[in-house]
Amino acid sequence: MAEHRLPKPRVEGSNPFSRSIKLLLYYLKEGDRMSNHIKTIVKPNLKSDKDTNCRECQASCQSACKTSCTVGNQVCNK
Amino acid sequence: MVDLQGYDFSSHLHLFHIKGYDMLLDVNSGSIHVLDEQARSFIQELIKADGNWSVAHKEFAAHYDREMGNEVQRELEQAYHEGSMFSLPEDLLSFNYGHAVPKSICLNIAHICNMRCRYCFAEQGSFGQAREIMSQDVARRAVDFLITASGERNNLELDFFGGEPLLNFDVVKETVAYGRERAAVAGKRFNFTLTTNALNLDEEKRNYLIDEGIAIIMSLDGRPEVNDRMRIHPEGAGTYHDIVSRIREMVAMQPVSYFVRGTFTAENLDFSRDFLHLCELGFENISLEPVTGGEPGIALEEEHLFQIMAEYEELAEIIWAREQDNKPVNFFHFNLELNRGPCLPKRITGCGAGIEYLAVTPGGDIYPCHQFIGQSEFKMGNVAEQGLDQSIKDRFAWNTVPHKGCLQCWARFYCGGGCHAAAFFANGDLSKPYQMACAMHKKRLEAAFYLAAKRIGG
Numbered sequence: 001m002a003e004h005r006l007p008k009p010r011v012e013g014s015n016p017f018s019r020s021i022k023l024l025l026y027y028l029k030e031g032d033r034m035s036n037h038i039k040t041i042v043k044p045n046l047k048s049d050k051d052t053n054c055r056e057c058q059a060s061c062q063s064a065c066k067t068s069c070t071v072g073n074q075v076c077n078k
Numbered sequence: 079m080v081d082l083q084g085y086d087f088s089s090h091l092h093l094f095h096i097k098g099y100d101m102l103l104d105v106n107s108g109s110i111h112v113l114d115e116q117a118r119s120f121i122q123e124l125i126k127a128d129g130n131w132s133v134a135h136k137e138f139a140a141h142y143d144r145e146m147g148n149e150v151q152r153e154l155e156q157a158y159h160e161g162s163m164f165s166l167p168e169d170l171l172s173f174n175y176g177h178a179v180p181k182s183i184c185l186n187i188a189h190i191c192n193m194r195c196r197y198c199f200a201e202q203g204s205f206g207q208a209r210e211i212m213s214q215d216v217a218r219r220a221v222d223f224l225i226t227a228s229g230e231r232n233n234l235e236l237d238f239f240g241g242e243p244l245l246n247f248d249v250v251k252e253t254v255a256y257g258r259e260r261a262a263v264a265g266k267r268f269n270f271t272l273t274t275n276a277l278n279l280d281e282e283k284r285n286y287l288i289d290e291g292i293a294i295i296m297s298l299d300g301r302p303e304v305n306d307r308m309r310i311h312p313e314g315a316g317t318y319h320d321i322v323s324r325i326r327e328m329v330a331m332q333p334v335s336y337f338v339r340g341t342f343t344a345e346n347l348d349f350s351r352d353f354l355h356l357c358e359l360g361f362e363n364i365s366l367e368p369v370t371g372g373e374p375g376i377a378l379e380e381e382h383l384f385q386i387m388a389e390y391e392e393l394a395e396i397i398w399a400r401e402q403d404n405k406p407v408n409f410f411h412f413n414l415e416l417n418r419g420p421c422l423p424k425r426i427t428g429c430g431a432g433i434e435y436l437a438v439t440p441g442g443d444i445y446p447c448h449q450f451i452g453q454s455e456f457k458m459g460n461v462a463e464q465g466l467d468q469s470i471k472d473r474f475a476w477n478t479v480p481h482k483g484c485l486q487c488w489a490r491f492y493c494g495g496g497c498h499a500a501a502f503f504a505n506g507d508l509s510k511p512y513q514m515a516c517a518m519h520k521k522r523l524e525a526a527f528y529l530a531a532k533r534i535g536g
């Protein structure tokens with residue numbers, strides 16, 4: 001996973017001058033963030049290839065939860 | 079330029095703001111992104127413009143530098159090429175339960191209980207049925223049933239549930255021994271869990287559960303006054319002081335896996351305080367679940383949602399603060415498997431009730447899950463016979479995400495289409511998700527995504 005970079009600060013207000021100053025300060029402090037508006041924290045992970053659907057993983061209600069379907073919590077056994 | 083004309087943004091992207099973070103879930107790939115202000119704003123314009131980049135740029139340029147819009151577009155396109163943005167749905171109707179077979183049972187080993195919890199969906203253990211305990215014979219047949227019915231599946235699960243399973247402890251022990259023996263012959267493996275109110279969890283039973291490596295789920299609602307309003311002795315006194323020491327002793331023995339599980343109701347909408355209380359008692363695996371049903375005054379209503387949402391955010395904050403403090407705590411419903419989660423077919427078929435997961439009553443009757451017990455239209459068979467009612471199986475097998483009108487909902491791959499029982503009891507229809515549960519589930523997901531962002535970015 002790429003190194004995390006903070007989202008840029010919210011630069012509110014309509015005054016372009018103050019906006020540019022704030023952004024400039026931000027870039028000075030954080031380094032070059034010109035290409036970092038979107039930080040991916042979880043990569044694509046929903047899989048459905050031929051090796052899936054083996055059904056060896058835990059049934060969702062067979063755990064601490066007996067009242068809501070929480071498939072997203074289960075761990076793939078493969 | 080990536081062509082987005084006609085892309086169904088509202089079904090395939092979820093853009094949300096939580097506690098200072100702008101976040102985006104790319105629903106079909108499961109990718110999650112943290113956005114800065116420009117990216118959020120640009121994506122909003124793109125959505126408003128129905129995927130027309132030039133219109134989005136024009137609107138964006140009214141507030142920001144045009145060059146900034148180009149930067150955002152470059153990053154969006156890069157993410158698209160990586161498969162983490164604007165991804166398309168697969169043909170979900172082509173997924174089904176496949177060769178799924180029963181592999182998991184909830185064994186209602188005792189339809190009796192030594193508590194009288196006010197919100198109990200099991201009607202004090204009896205599920206509206208006779209107060210009885212399961213015989214050794216029925217328990218053995220249930221094990222045999224599962225071993226045969228599970229065909230090629232190797233990992234089997236058996237949860238001792240009730241009522242209160244410790245009131246039939248001899249049969250629990252016998253069943254574990256019998257299950258292990260039969261599984262070994264069949265080349266399979268049992269995972270045992272036991273759900274208890276902890277009142278009878280004495281030293282002998284604790285030692286047994288540890289020696290046998292049984293995972294344990296113990297009920298406690300949180301603060302003494304909250305627990306004692308709901309979880310009471312038959313004569314009406316609260317149970318907090320009787321159970322808390324037992325649960326602590328059990329946890330100190332380090333079971334293979336444990337959860338302290340509480341229920342929140344309309345009477346403790348400030349349940350983050352109960353969570354905190356459970357943390358302060360030293361528990362590290364906690365689940366707090368919304369009450370299902372319940373009498374007026376206890377039941378959760380739509381007017382409570384606002385506060386419930388705020389409490390989930392507060393819970394995330396507590397968890398984060400504890401992690402900073404090196405005292406991590408695992409909250410079941412935020413504990414999303416973001417990278418090694420289940421495959422898509424599993425996600426869209428949901429909990430597996432009636433197909434892979436079954437519940438067995440003390441008399442051996444089989445129901446699709448613990449919540450359907452006693453609903454005669456859902457009785458699927460009995461462990462004394464092999465085979466299950468095909469028409470009931472078919473109803474559950476059909477009831478998957480693409481058939482439930484969930485295809486437009488961004489949470490569809492995390493909730494599996496929601497709880498069949500909640501849909502049935504709230505709306506009289508297995509395929510009409512219970513909207514309150516949906517709203518809470520979505521909030522829990524957002525909070526879990528937020529925690530993931532915090533963990534990566536600080």
Ligand code: SF4
Binds near residue numbers: 519
């Ligand atoms: S059950 Fe509810 S939360 Fe789940 S996909 Fe369907 S609508 Fe969404």
Ligand code: SF4
Binds near residue numbers: 066068435447498500
């Ligand atoms: S129907 Fe609901 S309660 Fe029953 S197993 Fe599925 S998610 Fe759990």
